[in-house]
Amino acid sequence: MKYLLVLAVLMVAFWIWRNNRIGPREAPPPAPKAPALRKPTQMVACLECGTHLPQGEAVMGPHGAYCSAEHRQLGEDRAA
Template identity: 55%
Template sequence: MKYLLVLAVVMVAVYVWRQNRRADIEAQRPEPPRQPPKAPQTPSLMVTCLHCGTHLPPAEAAKGHLGWYCGDEHRRLHGDRAA
């Protein structure tokens, strides 16, 4: 019984020693450099296809006399001609 008590005391001592050592190692570890917060992005202009309602940038849209379309096929189906 005496040996079990000594073993338990040694195990507790090793546990406490390892926890303190782990805390020391964490304290010595350098913090990673903090990155500055990103600036919010400005929203880009989007147009809506008059035929199907799809939103897309004007550079990818087809312009008609009545408005914007997602492609030449929808401009033709809507009865519009090219601008």
């Protein structure tokens, strides 16, 4: 039994000696930079159904913005 205790003490001493011998650890590499955020875009509502969508994706008609070419055609037919 005393040999097991001596072995355990030696293993703990070796573990402490090994960890202290390595020295200071290297700093972790810096985290990758987050991609630049895009600026918010203007949101517009479809004149036919009221769906909100980015202005860049809207189909523009003579009366305003629509969500699709089909809604633009419906809106133009009603206005005429």
